[in-house]
Amino acid sequence: MRRPRSIALTVLGTALAVMAGSTTAHAATVPVAAPVAAPVAAPVAAARSCPAPGGAALTPATQPKGAVKIxxxxxxxxxxxxxxxxxxxxRLGCGYKTILKTYYYDASLAKxxxxxxxxxxxxxxxxxxVLDAETxxxxxxxxxxxxxxxxxxxxTxxxxxxxxxxxxxxxDHTGKRRMFVPNAGVMSAAHSGTVVALHPYGGSSALSTRYDTARFVGSTAGIAVTETIRASGGTSAVQKYLTGLGEVPVSWPIEALKAQTVAARTFLSRKYSAAAQAYVLTAGTYDQVYKGWAVESVDAQYGGNWRKAVAATNGQVxxxxAGNTIEALYSSSMGGYxxxxxxxxxRYQISYLKGVDDSRWDAAxxxxYRSWSVGMTKKAFAKKFGFDSVxxxxxADRGSLQRLQGVRVTGKIDGEKVTRTFTGADARYRLGLRSPGFTFG
Structure with a gap:
């Protein structure tokens, strides 16, 4: 999923990484019915030092140019x-359990x-x-x-x-051929405890990791490259994986890190493949951002709070x-709601994915990217939605029940007046916006 910033502390003050073409978005495997209710969940009773999540004024964005103001x-x-x-x-003193209960409305923690x-x-x-044997x-x-x-x-x-x-x-490094396997055969590189850097050309970006075995399989389509993490020394593969997750900076408060580890563990648990007898996912924003040794090494230098958060929440999902593991979606920010x-x-609601007013927490x-604006001409706007003119x-405003009706656009197509409705995700994609959390001026 899209992480808020690079995990390296040297760049914590810089701008966000450039967003991928699509942010992670997974539909639930089984639709979960929910009663119709106002989309903004009621504030969760918080600890004495933890204020309610909402109720703060949102920072206004500058007014954009153009007839259509977003x-x-x-x-x-x-x-x-x-x-x-x-x-x-x-930062305001809230514990990770309160954070999770707030964002996943009717859910709870389980082992x-x-x-x-x-x-x-x-x-x-x-x-x-290419595989670099580093340590x-x-x-x-x-x-x-x-x-x-x-x-x-x-x-190579x-x-x-x-x-x-x-x-x-x-x-090898001299160019000498050391091994050959025909297509569909497996070539593996075991490196448990040794940091290696993997560079698949035509695949993901380089990955630096010390866990555990890289595998290569040829086919007519090219080379499939995977990294398998296994349990060792009394530590599960899931815990080892989480120590290298790069979703948030390791410098953040430990309660935020705990909330992230539980959400990430929950997300991972739904990626189990019976065929592979393993949790199978990518290392990028399509699933969760795994940076391996790049995270572990920085975390060790600055107090190890990320590792402590992973250990403190061991097994928690x-x-x-009904006791079913939820689809623990998360993203960089919502800017107030x-x-x-x-x-x-x-199509349908999911009870724990309701709208939440988190304006007070976000303000802290x-x-x-709390607030932003985009402007465009009516002609450009019409074209993005497939209209000749609009x-x-x-x-509807964020937090209102009417918002569930989606984005409505009225205009002409081939001379006929037409009104069409679009989901927030579809409208976001068509307009090229950072999030579906927008309104029109």
Whole structure:
């Protein structure tokens, strides 16, 4: 999911990373019915030192140019937990349980035994992949042989055809071929405890990690690259994975870090694949941002609060009223209000993904995208929604029941007057906005 900022403390004061083309958005596997109610959830009773989440005035954005004026807040899909809201809540003295209960309205915490390995899909069709052995040696193996890559060297897995058999080959730092497997065969690099940097060309960006085994499989589409994390030394694979998660800066208050670890663990728990007998997901914003050693090393230098948060919440996940693990969506910020699922994606509500007024918590955060504005001509606006021209456009205020009706646009198509309704997510995509948390001027 989209993290608020880079985990490196040296860049905590810089602007947000450039947003990917689409922010993580996953529909629930099974629709959960909810009674129709006002989309803004009632404030949760908080600890004595923790103020109510809402009730603060929102910072206004500057007025944009153009006939169509859009006033927005936050960055991301807008549902579930606001990461910057959690930061602000922790700054105000709120505990992680209160934070989670507020953002996931009717949910609660439960303990779950999460024992399966974690598999990170880094590439499905890479042209080649380089592995740097940074802090120790790496043992490569296939079904027929094994070789050891020395510390400080870079070896490459590339596509190769030998004796009319297409496959993948391992080349050492001198260019010598050390191993070959035909397509569908597995080549693995075990490096538990050794930090390696993986560079799949045509896949994800480089990943630095010390857990546990990189695997390479060739096909006509290219090279599939995965990293498998397994339990060891009394620590589950899930806990090891979480210590390398790069969703929020490790410098944030520990209660915000605890809230993030529980939400991330809950999200991960729903990614279990029976076929793989593992939790399978990507290492990027489509699922959760995993940075491995880049997070662990910075966290160790600055007090280890992220690791402490992971340990303190070991096994904790968020469940709904029926005891089922929820779809723990979260995004960078909502800028004062989270959104009801029905407004963002349409079709049906989910009881724990209701709108929440978190304006007071957000105001206490360092959120750089609390308020923003966009302006455009009516002609440009009409084109984005498939109209020849537009005469009116509307969306109800955030926090109102009418907002569930979505974004309404009226105009002409082929000479006929037409009114169409769009979900918040669809309108956001068409307009190229940071979030669906917007209204019109």
């Amino acid at each position: 006033y927005g807040h936050g960055w991301g899909h807008g549902m579930g937990m606001s990461q910057y809201g959690a930061q602000g809540a922790a 779950r035994q999460l024992d399966a390995p974690v598999v990170l899909n880094l590439a499905t069709g890479a042209s080649k992949s 120790g040696s790496v043992r490569w193996a296939s079904s027929t042989r094994s070789v050891v890559q020395p510390q400080g060297t870079s070896w 897995v590339g596509r190769k055809t030998i004796n009319s058999r297409p496959g993948i080959a391992l080349f 968020i469940v709904d009223a 989270t959104e009801n699922r029905e407004y963002v994606w349409g 955060s360092t959120n750089p 005469s009116s456009w509307s969306v």
